Amino acid sequence: xxxxxxxxxxxxxxxxxxxxxxxxxxxxxxxxxxxxxxxxxxxxxxxxxxxxxxxxxxxxxxxxxxxxxxxxxxxxxxxxxxxxxxxxxxxxxxxxxxxxxxxxxxxxxxxxxxxxxxxxxxxxxxxxxxxxxxxxxxxxxxxxxxxxxxxxxxxxxxxxxxxxxxxxxxxxxxxxxxxxxxxxxxxxxxxxxxxxxxxxxxxxxxxxxxxxxxxxxxxxxxxxxxxxxxxxx
Amino acid sequence: xxxxxxxxxxxxxxxxxxxxxxxxxxxxxxxxxxxxxxxxxxxxxxxxxxxxxxxxxxxxxxxxxxxxxxxxxxxxxxxxxxxxxxxxxxxxxxxxxxxxxxxxxxxxxxxxxxxxxxxxxxxxxxxxxxxxxxxxxxxxxxxxxxxxxxxxxxxxxxxxxxxxxxxxxxxxxxxxxxxxxxxxxxxxxxxxxxxxxxxxxxxxxxxxxxxxxxxxxxxxxxxxxxxxxxxxx
DNA sequence: CAGTGGTCTAGACCACAGG
DNA sequence: CTGTGGTCTAGACCACTGG
Numbered sequence: 001x002x003x004x005x006x007x008x009x010x011x012x013x014x015x016x017x018x019x020x021x022x023x024x025x026x027x028x029x030x031x032x033x034x035x036x037x038x039x040x041x042x043x044x045x046x047x048x049x050x051x052x053x054x055x056x057x058x059x060x061x062x063x064x065x066x067x068x069x070x071x072x073x074x075x076x077x078x079x080x081x082x083x084x085x086x087x088x089x090x091x092x093x094x095x096x097x098x099x100x101x102x103x104x105x106x107x108x109x110x111x112x113x114x115x116x117x118x119x120x121x122x123x124x125x126x127x128x129x130x131x132x133x134x135x136x137x138x139x140x141x142x143x144x145x146x147x148x149x150x151x152x153x154x155x156x157x158x159x160x161x162x163x164x165x166x167x168x169x170x171x172x173x174x175x176x177x178x179x180x181x182x183x184x185x186x187x188x189x190x191x192x193x194x195x196x197x198x199x200x201x202x203x204x205x206x207x208x209x210x211x212x213x214x215x216x217x218x219x220x221x222x223x224x225x226x227x228x229x230x231x232x233x
Numbered sequence: 234x235x236x237x238x239x240x241x242x243x244x245x246x247x248x249x250x251x252x253x254x255x256x257x258x259x260x261x262x263x264x265x266x267x268x269x270x271x272x273x274x275x276x277x278x279x280x281x282x283x284x285x286x287x288x289x290x291x292x293x294x295x296x297x298x299x300x301x302x303x304x305x306x307x308x309x310x311x312x313x314x315x316x317x318x319x320x321x322x323x324x325x326x327x328x329x330x331x332x333x334x335x336x337x338x339x340x341x342x343x344x345x346x347x348x349x350x351x352x353x354x355x356x357x358x359x360x361x362x363x364x365x366x367x368x369x370x371x372x373x374x375x376x377x378x379x380x381x382x383x384x385x386x387x388x389x390x391x392x393x394x395x396x397x398x399x400x401x402x403x404x405x406x407x408x409x410x411x412x413x414x415x416x417x418x419x420x421x422x423x424x425x426x427x428x429x430x431x432x433x434x435x436x437x438x439x440x441x442x443x444x445x446x447x448x449x450x451x452x453x454x455x456x457x458x459x460x461x462x463x464x465x466x
Numbered sequence: 467c468a469g470t471g472g473t474c475t476a477g478a479c480c481a482c483a484g485g
Numbered sequence: 486c487t488g489t490g491g492t493c494t495a496g497a498c499c500a501c502t503g504g
Contacts, residue, residue, distance in 0.1 A: 008492070021406050033470060044494045049471075059315075065501045066470045074402050076315050079412050082292075083310040169307050173254045179312050180463035183416035183434040183456075201416040201434040209466070223416075230413035233442070241473070266489060277475045282490075298482045299489045 006041040012051035015041070020060065020071050028073045031061075079231050083179065083205070085166050086142075086221075090134045098133030101160050102193070109145050116208060117215035119147060126154055128164045131193060138194045140227075144219040150211055164219070174216050177209035181229075190222060200225040239274040246284040248274070253293065253304050261306045264294075312464050316412065316438070318399050319375075319454075323367045331366030334393050335426070342378050349441060350448035352380060359387055361397045364426060371427045373460075377452040383444055397452070407449050410442035414462075423455060433458040 006012045019025045031037075034052065038045040052069060055061045059076040063069045090097040106124050108114075114121045126146040132139045144164045148154050151172045159167065182204045191198040203223040209216045239245045252258045264270075267285065271278040285302060288294045292309040296302045323330040339357050341347075347354045359379040365372045377397045381387050384405045392400065415437045424431040436456040442449045 021408065023406070027403065035470090044496095045471095046473095046495090047493065049473090050492085053472090063471065064503090065472080066468080066503050068470060074318055074321070074399075076317050077410075077412070079314045079316055081312045081314065081414075083312055085307055088307070166307075170260065173256070175254065177310075177466035178463060179310070179466055180461045181314075181414060181436070182461040183436040183458070185418075185432070185434045199418070199432050201418045203414070203416040207466075225416070228413045228415040230411060233410035233412055233440075268489090277477095278490095279476085279492095280474065282492090283473085286491090296490065297484090298491080299484050299487080301489065 006043050006047075009047050009050040009054070012037075012041055012043065012048055013054060016051060016055060017060075025071050027071050027075075029071050031069050031071065033068055077233050079233060081229060081231055083207075085169060086132045086140055086163065087166060090132070090139060093134070095134040096136065098136060099161070099163055100131045100133065101128070101158075102131060103127065103129035104159055106148070106155070113145055113218060117145065117147060117218055118213075119149075119215065123149070128159055130159070130163055132163065138196075138224055140224070141190060141193055141222040142219060143221075144217055146217045147215050150214045150216055164217070168217055172211070172216050174209040174211050177207060179208075180206045182206070184222070186222070186225075194222065194224050196225050203227045203229070239276055239280075242280045242283040242287070245270075245274055245276065245281055246287060249284060249288060250293075258304050260304050260308075262304050264302050264304065266301055310466050312466060314462060314464055316440075318402060319365045319373055319396065320399060323365070323372060326367070328367040329369065331369060332394070332396055333364045333366065334361070334391075335364060336360065336362040337392055339381070339388070346378055346451060350378065350380060350451055351446075352382075352448065356382070361392055363392070363396055365396065371429075371457055373457065374423060374426055374455045375452060376454075377450060379450045380448050383447045383449055397450070401450055405444070405449050407442040407444050410440060413439045415439070417455070419455070419458075427455065427457050429458050436460045436462070 006015060025031050034045045034048045038048045041048065052061060052063065056063045059078050060072055061069055062072050087097045105127050107127055108122060108124050109127070111121055114123065119125065126148050128142070128144045128146065130142050132142065142163065142165065146154055146164065151168070153171060157167055184202050184204050186194060186196055186198055186200045186202050188198050190202070191200060202225065205221045208218045239248060258264050267278045267281045270281045274281065285294060285296065289296045292311050293305055294302055295305050320330045338360050340360055341355055341357050342360070344354055347356065352358065359381050361375070361377045361379065363375050365375065375396065375398065379387055379397065384401070386404065390400055417435050417437050419427060419429055419431055419433045419435050421431050423435070424433060435458065438454045441451045
């Protein structure tokens with residue numbers, strides 16, 4: 001029996017994965033501690049730690065001090081979606097990107113919006129509505145509220161040639177945010193803009209981003225029927 | 234000027250984030266190399282490496298050997314969705330979970346399915362259709378194809394009390410898979426089962442999982458109108 | 467209390483890729 | 486060729502938490 005050398009954390013990870021997958025270490029099972037594995041694999045404990053930590057991040061292992069490391073009973077699949085600028089998304093598909101500003105105004109938002117963004121209910125915000133196109137066909141409809149009190153210079157930007165999406169990434173830092181995915185039926189207006197049937201099922205992304213305790217922007221993006229967002233597991 | 238101590242990788246990471254956020258290191262900027270930062274922060278290079286590597290994983294930094302580390306010009310937002318067993322999802326909301334098997338049969342799938350799963354076009358697969366409930370209300374409709382040639386023992390399971398979802402996690406290992414999110418209009422049948430209006434916008438998850446080069450299962454889950462999946466950024 | 471993972475350190479070698 | 490990040494090592498101390 002040849003004894004393969006485990007000289008880097010990737011090979012250690014592969015071996016651990018093999019044991020999990022082959023049910024040598026079944027779901028729920030306690031596996032040897034780092035020191036023992038390091039001895040068995042002939043490498044430093046640090047290396048084992050790196051491999052196991054990566055697997056724990058991926059949801060395949062449960063690690064707790066003193067309790068040890070267990071194979072996850074129900075591995076939680078983590079789907080990591082890369083939410084990039086829509087222009088990049090379209091161009092990555094080899095399609096021609098287009099952009100059309102529909103509306104830009106400074107106005108007092110609905111209370112739900114000011115509440116979500118934690119701004120005074122009578123404080124006006126900058127509102128943008130714009131259509132993203134792929135090969136001259138409607139692709140996504142973006143409706144955005146921007147907190148002008150937080151984002152410097154936003155009032156001087158017309159947004160006629162650059163989307164709020166892109167401009168904000170370059171000019172408005174944020175510390176954290178929330179994102180939600182859902183589905184909704186197209187209203188008459190939305191259907192007209194997106195050139196689809198009224199009531200058509202639209203994929204929706206809602207984002208709210210913050211700079212510390214100040215809301216930066218709240219955006220809802222509606223994608224044309226048929227849109228899919230996909231990733232590997 | 235007080236000199237705070239950076240004694241762990243998290244504090245180093247925070248300081249780096251602060252510099253990025255304050256535009257001391259603007260987007261696209263080359264930042265000092267690890268050795269210099271380690272000297273400045275008074276810690277080991279390993280510690281700086283850990284902090285910067287985490288930020289690179291998060292999409293905030295671009296790192297290349299010899300070229301050095303740059304602040305990402307367009308930070309790609311990575312939304313990590315935890316796709317767990319539906320039962321857990323429901324129970325995590327504090328709701329009562331319910332499950333109802335609608336159909337179970339062994340039959341030859343549509344060609345699109347056998348093609349996607351890379352099975353012979355005349356090979357029968359196990360088909361399951363089941364409804365998940367939350368507080369006795371319809372929550373999600375699962376339609377699943379299982380490759381009986383790959384999953385041992387699946388023909389002996391009735392799936393009357395356990396969902397394919399859950400059973401497979403416990404009995405069928407997989408090595409990789411794809412997942413896609415989209416939106417669709419409810420058909421008459423689906424609307425009847427989900428107790429919603431026909432044409433209602435349903436959130437859709439499609440998954441296809443593999444064990445090596447063999448497809449394990451292909452599933453489509455339709456969620457009731459109003460369903461949202463959310464995560465922090 | 468004691469076992470386990472979490473992390474830090476200092477030093478070293480290496481792989482990669484820019485110039 | 487050389488600078489940069491990527492990683493390994495051996496040893497050490499610490500934080501958390503199960504029993």
